[in-house]
Amino acid sequence: MASGAKYDAIGRTYTRTRIPDPRIAARITAKLGDARTVLNVGAGTGSYEPVDRAVVAVEPSATMLAQRPRGAAPAARAVAEALPFATATFDAAMATLTLHHWNDLEQGVAEMRRVATRQVVLFFEPSCSDDFWLYADYFPESGEVPSERAPGARRLAALFDVRSIESVPVPADCTDGFGAAYWNRPEAYLDPDVQAGISSFAQLDDATRTENTERLRCDLASGAWDTRYGYLRTLAEYDGGYRLLVAGS
Numbered sequence: 001m002a003s004g005a006k007y008d009a010i011g012r013t014y015t016r017t018r019i020p021d022p023r024i025a026a027r028i029t030a031k032l033g034d035a036r037t038v039l040n041v042g043a044g045t046g047s048y049e050p051v052d053r054a055v056v057a058v059e060p061s062a063t064m065l066a067q068r069p070r071g072a073a074p075a076a077r078a079v080a081e082a083l084p085f086a087t088a089t090f091d092a093a094m095a096t097l098t099l100h101h102w103n104d105l106e107q108g109v110a111e112m113r114r115v116a117t118r119q120v121v122l123f124f125e126p127s128c129s130d131d132f133w134l135y136a137d138y139f140p141e142s143g144e145v146p147s148e149r150a151p152g153a154r155r156l157a158a159l160f161d162v163r164s165i166e167s168v169p170v171p172a173d174c175t176d177g178f179g180a181a182y183w184n185r186p187e188a189y190l191d192p193d194v195q196a197g198i199s200s201f202a203q204l205d206d207a208t209r210t211e212n213t214e215r216l217r218c219d220l221a222s223g224a225w226d227t228r229y230g231y232l233r234t235l236a237e238y239d240g241g242y243r244l245l246v247a248g249s
């Protein structure tokens, strides 16, 4: 599938539920260090772009580009695999929750390394997703969606000149409705808008999504979910497998 096509189809309501979380934003901005020029690759609607330095965005989906807020950084319609910039144009290149959608990961990473001295990447570890109650108990088919067989730390460490990889726990009141955002608020996963904002849901066929959603709805109504996982409702944060990688210099 052409890179922009997927999000042209599934990204129409992205900004309704994918509100960048300020705590995660602070972590990303800190890792950009003293970089003054930043390229945001797979930038989508502009989440996590710092406002205190010069940012340029690259995004292949017209639907996502159209949802960038007024005043957002300038954006080029392009793919990670062919960045339209000269070598070493930027101090840093960032990529948040996008690598698993790229058609050619190796080429995209090589391009990030070519155009920027430092790379900062927010990604998720696929084995953690497999263990997450949502996918393990209710939506196992999500793990079979090709983009959700994401590259984990081991694969990325072979492609980047890694300085650090840190865990990014998901706060109990996380505002960015990505896959594990509602680990303690299971009712949210019944909401069609929330489902539309999570690619592992949005790419499921309607019958599977409806059937699995009903199973979750029943377990919430009967108390079965709380019997098994109610302890999660009291925790402040959760390791949903999100990781922040810093590479280069």
Ligand SMILES: C[S@@+](CC[C@H](N)C(=O)[O-])C[C@H]1O[C@@H](n2cnc3c(N)ncnc32)[C@H](O)[C@@H]1O
Pocket: 003, 004, 007, 018, 041, 042, 043, 044, 045, 046, 047, 048, 058, 059, 060, 061, 064, 078, 079, 080, 081, 095, 096, 097, 098, 101, 102, 103, 104, 199
């Ligand atoms: C889950 S969204 C993440 C958007 C944004 N970075 C964020 O954190 O909200 C994934 C984005 O990757 C983009 N994408 C897909 N294939 C791509 C490619 N080959 N190169 C660059 N971006 C790509 C999609 O169009 C989509 O906007």
